[in-house]
Each structure stands twice: as structure tokens, then as C-alpha cells.
Amino acid sequence: MRKAFKLLIGFSVLASLVGCGEKHFLEDKVFAGGVYAPKAALNKGKSIYTEYCMACHGVNGDGHGVAAKGLQVPPRDFTKGVFKFGQVPTGELPHDGDFYKILKEGLHGTAMLPWDLTHDQMFAVVQYIKTFAPAVWEGKDKKLGTAIVVTKDPYGPAHESSAIQRGKEVYHAVANCQSCHRAYVGHKEFSDINLKVNGEKVTDFDPDMYKIKMQETEWGFKSMPPEFTWDFVRSATTVQDLYIRLNAGVGGTAMPSWKDTISDEDVWAVAHYVKYLMDLKNTPARKALMDSISK
Missing domain, CATH: 1.10.760.10 (Cytochrome c-like domain)
Incomplete structure (x- = not known):
């Protein structure tokens, strides 16, 4: 009798929860x-x-x-x-x-x-x-963001090497992406890039330029930016995906929107360069790059 009563109560509670859920x-x-x-x-x-x-x-x-x-x-x-x-x-x-x-x-x-x-x-x-x-x-007065419009890639397959080279320059000397991610060139190349882009050679190098730096987020914990030759880029697998992410940024993190901060052509160039780095994962070319940087 007691067992039957417990079952009846259990079914009643379950039914009430289901009913509440539906309404x-x-x-x-x-x-x-x-x-x-x-x-x-x-x-x-x-x-x-x-x-x-x-x-x-x-x-x-x-x-x-x-x-x-x-x-x-x-x-x-x-x-x-x-x-x-x-x-x-x-x-x-x-x-x-x-x-x-x-x-x-x-x-x-x-x-x-x-x-x-x-x-x-x-x-x-x-x-x-x-x-x-x-x-x-909630509320009809709330506004949605301005959708990122994908423009025509000014490089394309025919000028892939030019895009990667320009992206490398923008990454290291214009956007300074290594301040959060890491550098992918040695000291000499880094200095040469800055001379070409900014008109001055670099002689004092950040000791952390080859380290990924933990970043604060709006969720109360720190996040680790991707190491592009090894980690997954969570929202991107193609050059176009990367173009969108660079323009949009990553909400709630230190990754800003680069839209209207650097030129659209340079956004495309960085997208090509980062995709090039991503494609190095698990290849001898990645090891060769890392070895060349460490010398």
C-alpha cells in the first residue's frame, strides 16, 4: 500500500512538471x-x-x-x-x-x-x-547588429603567395596580432617586416612574442587564443570564415573587430595568412617553421 502511494505521488509530481513545462x-x-x-x-x-x-x-x-x-x-x-x-x-x-x-x-x-x-x-x-x-x-526597440558583408577576395588563388606575404606583414607589424597570439617569424624577419611597413627596424624584442597570452573574458574566466599552426579555430575553417571572424571579432573577449580599423584588402590578406598557418598542422613544414624561428 505504501509503495503504491509513493508511486502515485511520483507520477503526480511528474505529470505536474510536464504540464508546467508545456504551459x-x-x-x-x-x-x-x-x-x-x-x-x-x-x-x-x-x-x-x-x-x-x-x-x-x-x-x-x-x-x-x-x-x-x-x-x-x-x-x-x-x-x-x-x-x-x-x-x-x-x-x-x-x-x-x-x-x-x-x-x-x-x-x-x-x-x-x-x-x-x-x-x-x-x-x-x-x-x-x-x-x-x-x-x-526582449522588445521591438532592440536592434540587431550590422551583418558582415563578404566582399570579393582581391587576391584569389592566382595571387595566394602575395596574399600570404602581405598577411604576414599586417599580422606582425600593423595589427600586432602577436600581442595576444604569437609571432611566426624570427627576430631578423620581424625587424625587416617592421622596417618595410613602419620605416624602422626593431632591435628590442618582446621576450613573450613567441608565447600565447591568456586573455580576460566577460564570463569571469580567462581564455587562451589559438596557436594557429596547432589549435582549432573554433568558428572558421576557410579563408572566407576567417575574413568574417576578423571583421566581426570574438564577442566577450579581447579579440576586436578589425572592420574599418585596417583596410578590407588587408583583412583578406590576414585571412589568407592565418589559413596558411592552419594548414601547417601535422606537416613537416610546421616543424621547419618552428625550427627556423628558434634559431
């Missing part, structure tokens, strides 16, 4: 950019999130799911309304398509895998994720 959203919402989310879509999104996302991102969307402690790369905290890999300049709100791209492709080198969701399922779960940061997302 959690009783009203439609309007998000930034005038995106209209019917209550049915929000409830559907909650169901999808609970099944696929909650283990890592947590019940409250704060990145503290039961699986989070076992992950080297912390899951995103949606409650802050800060997104790393939008296709808009950092600090601006991404478009739904930016979320869809991550859902479909995942993020390289992390536990965020590609998900085989329909367009309707992606729409629903993305709208639900927005409810974790209502002050950021």
Missing part, C-alpha cells in the same frame, strides 16, 4: 530586430533545449549544466546575452542565421557538436535561448 510560456514575445516568437515556438524550444542543450548549458542557461565540469571549454552562459561568434561586429546582437550556423556546424575543438535540426526546430530553440537574457533581447 511555461503563455504569451508570444517580440525580440530584437522585430523577430516574433509565438508561445508555441517558445515552448517547443524549451523542450528541444531540455533534451539536447541543458546537460551542458544548464537549466537556467548559465553554462552550469551537469556535464559542464567535465568540459575543457566551458559551455556558453546565455544569461549574459554575449555571443562570441556572431557575424556582426563584436558587442552587437547577432542575427538568427548566426545561431543557425553554429547549430549546424558546431564549434571546432569544443563539445558543441553539429546538430541535425530542422529550420523550425532551430528557430524555436534559438528564441528560447534568448529568454535567458530578457533585458538584452
Whole structure:
């Protein structure tokens, strides 16, 4: 009798939880950019999130799911309304398509895998994720960011070597990417590049120019920028992907948007150079490069 009573109570609690889950959203919402989310879509999104996302991102969307402690790369905290890999300049709100791209492709080198969701399922779960940061997302007055427009690559395959050389120069002497990442040229070449680009030779070298530097983030923990010849670039595999990321930056981190800071042609050049570095992974050419730098 007591066992039957416990079972009855258990089923009653479960039924009430299911019922509450289905009726959690009783009203439609309007998000930034005038995106209209019917209550049915929000409830559907909650169901999808609970099944696929909650283990890592947590019940409250704060990145503290039961699986989070076992992950080297912390899951995103949606409650802050800060997104790393939008296709808009950092600090601006991404478009739904930016979320869809991550859902479909995942993020390289992390536990965020590609998900085989329909367009309707992606729409629903993305709208639900927005409810974790209502002050950021809710309201028809909220504006979406300016989408990065991919221009025509001024180099292309025919001028790949020129693009890589110019990208190397911009990386080391214009954008000074080694201040966060690392340098990929020896002292002499670094000095020669600066003489060509800035009109002066370098004789005093940063002792940390060949080290990756930990960077502060808006999530309360530090992050390690990628070592391009070895680490995954989480949101990029192609030159075009890198062009977008350089223009957009990485939200919530020290990686800024380079749009309108360096020329569009130079953005393309750096994208080609970084892709060249990425392609060195697990090749004899990488070892040769590292050996030449260490001499």
C-alpha cells in the first residue's frame, strides 16, 4: 500500500512538471530586430533545449549544466546575452542565421557538436535561448547588429603567395596580432617586416612574442587564443570564415573587430595568412617553421 502511494505521488509530481513545462510560456514575445516568437515556438524550444542543450548549458542557461565540469571549454552562459561568434561586429546582437550556423556546424575543438535540426526546430530553440537574457533581447526597440558583408577576395588563388606575404606583414607589424597570439617569424624577419611597413627596424624584442597570452573574458574566466599552426579555430575553417571572424571579432573577449580599423584588402590578406598557418598542422613544414624561428 505504501509503495503504491509513493508511486502515485511520483507520477503526480511528474505529470505536474510536464504540464508546467508545456504551459511555461503563455504569451508570444517580440525580440530584437522585430523577430516574433509565438508561445508555441517558445515552448517547443524549451523542450528541444531540455533534451539536447541543458546537460551542458544548464537549466537556467548559465553554462552550469551537469556535464559542464567535465568540459575543457566551458559551455556558453546565455544569461549574459554575449555571443562570441556572431557575424556582426563584436558587442552587437547577432542575427538568427548566426545561431543557425553554429547549430549546424558546431564549434571546432569544443563539445558543441553539429546538430541535425530542422529550420523550425532551430528557430524555436534559438528564441528560447534568448529568454535567458530578457533585458538584452526582449522588445521591438532592440536592434540587431550590422551583418558582415563578404566582399570579393582581391587576391584569389592566382595571387595566394602575395596574399600570404602581405598577411604576414599586417599580422606582425600593423595589427600586432602577436600581442595576444604569437609571432611566426624570427627576430631578423620581424625587424625587416617592421622596417618595410613602419620605416624602422626593431632591435628590442618582446621576450613573450613567441608565447600565447591568456586573455580576460566577460564570463569571469580567462581564455587562451589559438596557436594557429596547432589549435582549432573554433568558428572558421576557410579563408572566407576567417575574413568574417576578423571583421566581426570574438564577442566577450579581447579579440576586436578589425572592420574599418585596417583596410578590407588587408583583412583578406590576414585571412589568407592565418589559413596558411592552419594548414601547417601535422606537416613537416610546421616543424621547419618552428625550427627556423628558434634559431
